[in-house]
Amino acid sequence: MWFGKSEVPVKLQQQLVRPGSQRMNRLEPLFESLQRRPRPEDVAELVLEALGETLRPQEKALLEKVAATSFKRGLHQFSSMLEEFQRPVPPSAQTAKAAELFQEIPKLSTEASADPDQVAALIAQLSATLCKTVGANDFKADRLNEEQRKLAGLDISKRRYNKLFRFLLRFERKLACYQMEQRKYAATRIAKAGLVTLIRWEDFCTSPDAACFIAYYAAARNRRSIFTNQGQASAYDEVAAMLLNRFRQAPVAPSWYAIAQIMPDPDVVAHLENTEKWTLFTDYLAQLEEISSLLQVTWQKSNFNRDSMIVKRGDDSTTWNALAGAWNTVRSGWLSLAYALGMEQLVNEVCLGKVMRLMAADVAAWHRLSGGSLDPDTAVWAALPAPWDVLSGQAICTKVDVETTCKQHGVDPVAKGWIAPKETRQSAPFIPTPELVHGVAVGHPALAAAMKRAGWFSGKTTSRHP
Structure with a gap:
């Protein structure tokens, strides 16, 4: 299963089940937020509206404290940070140009131009008009000569034929790039909030308490990382804990499945039926297979220092870190479900390791200056076989191998999540959401916007000043 294809558009999900009551209508904005990147403060405002009079005084006071700086009631009514994840740019320009060059071919709509399958079908149709095989893009070897064009019934000049051939060559490259960017985009979403975009409306709306928890926890997990030599703020904060506790006091069975898609912790997975566990297990396994293929391709194209995982000039840290984050998130869920299904023997024989992110050189230096050192997990990662090789069967890595390697480098394999999911939470x-410019906190959104335009903290040379 390709996880990028499994993201169901918001409008389509809403059409699955249309809520009739006012309470259900209040959950719709929360459900829509799963596909976006709102701040936790703004989701807290929606939670207040959704739960209303059912909130206890202390619960309402906590939510009011968080929502006090929401855009609806805060001092600043905007943010320089987008409330959407940056989506890949579809080949709309190419489909429009195709309609101009091949006038006998109908033009694709804007929506169709964002669908890789429809674009691929268009390329195949256009290629057929030139008697060209899709993928045969060698300008010297794959073009038809004058005699071959006449035999094929192509009554066009050599110049026009070459122009159309070159266009299709670039069109195919653009589609391949777009498909890869879609996969990276999906990995970014998974790295942040697990399988939250796969949650169905009918599971989401069953319990308002669960819906509010999922939406708030997703917003907290989707926050941007801040430039620091310390850990990031925990997504499971006091508000998330309060909302999950409300649900635990009046649980509804289908909602456990929805929660497990964003929080597949052992205490959550334990509430699932066996059929639900198997379904979720296969979902997580499919994601691991997809992400591992992307990790392998990225690794082979790169020259990362596996022993230190410190970024060098030219390294694509953005792509790697998104894929590493997605792998670790999905791997944790896979482990939880494997143990919940009594599949310890599988983990004993195929123990998939974690993937370390790349660290900026200045952050690494900051760690050293403040008395820190390289994360011991890095040494374990460097010593073990690549997880994508283990998953594909090209390398062997058992639970004993991981335990032995962790012991050699002074790492607790259980506490650090190498061989089992973490039990404690x-x-x-x-912590209020900061206004960030390339990870650096800035006090005012207008100032942040000016700094972004000027290229501050971007790592790029610029002569502009705010």
């Missing part, structure tokens, strides 16, 4: 105090 502690809530943290809520």
Whole structure:
């Protein structure tokens, strides 16, 4: 299963089940937020509206504290940070140009131009008009000469034929690039909030408490990382803990499945039926297979230092870190479900390791100056076979191998999540969402917008100043 294809558009999901009550209507904005990137403060505002009078005084006070800086009631009514994940740019310009060059071919709509399958079908149709095989793009070897064009019934000049051939060559490259960017986009979403975009409306709306927890927790997980030599703010904060506790007091069975898609922790997975566990297990396994193929391609094209995982000039850290984050997120869910299904023997024989992210050189230096050192997990990652090789069967990595390697480098394999899912989950105090410019906190959104335009903290040389 290609996880990029499994993201169902919001409008289509809403058409599956249309809520009739006012309470259900209040859940729709929360459900829509799963496909976007709102701040937790703004989701807290929606939670207040959705739960209304059912909130206890202390619960309402906590949500009011968080929502006090929402866009609806806060001092600043905008943010320099987008509330949507940056989507890949579809080949709309190419489909429009195709309609101009091949006038006998109908023009694709804007919506159809964003569908890789429809674009691929268009390319095949256009290629057929030139008697060209899709993928045969060698300008010297794959073009037809004058005699071959006449035999094929192509009554066009050599110049026009070459122009159309070159266009199709570039069109195919653009589609391939777009498809890869879609896969990276899906990995970015998974790295942040697990399989939250796969949650169905009928599971989401069953319990307002669960719906509010999922939406808030997703928003907290989707926050951008801040430039720091310390850990990032915990997504499971006091608000998320309060909302999950409300659901636990009046649980509804289908909602456990929805929660497990964003929080596949052992205490959540334990509430699933066996059929649900198997369904979710196969979903997570499919995601692992897809992400592992992307990791392998990226690794083979790169020259990362596996021993340190510190970024060098030219390294594509954005792509790698998105894929590494997606792998670790899905791997954790896969482990939880494997143990929940009594498949310890599988983990004993095929123990998939974690993938380390790349660290910026200045952050690494910051760690050293503040008395820190390289994360011990890095040494374990460097010593074990590549997880994509283990998953494909090209390498062997058992649970004993991982335990032995962890012991050699002073790492607790259980506490650090190498051989089993972490059992404990502690809530943290809520931390307001900062206005960020390339990971650096800025006090005012207008100032942040000016700094972005000027290229501050981007790592790029610029002569502009705010």
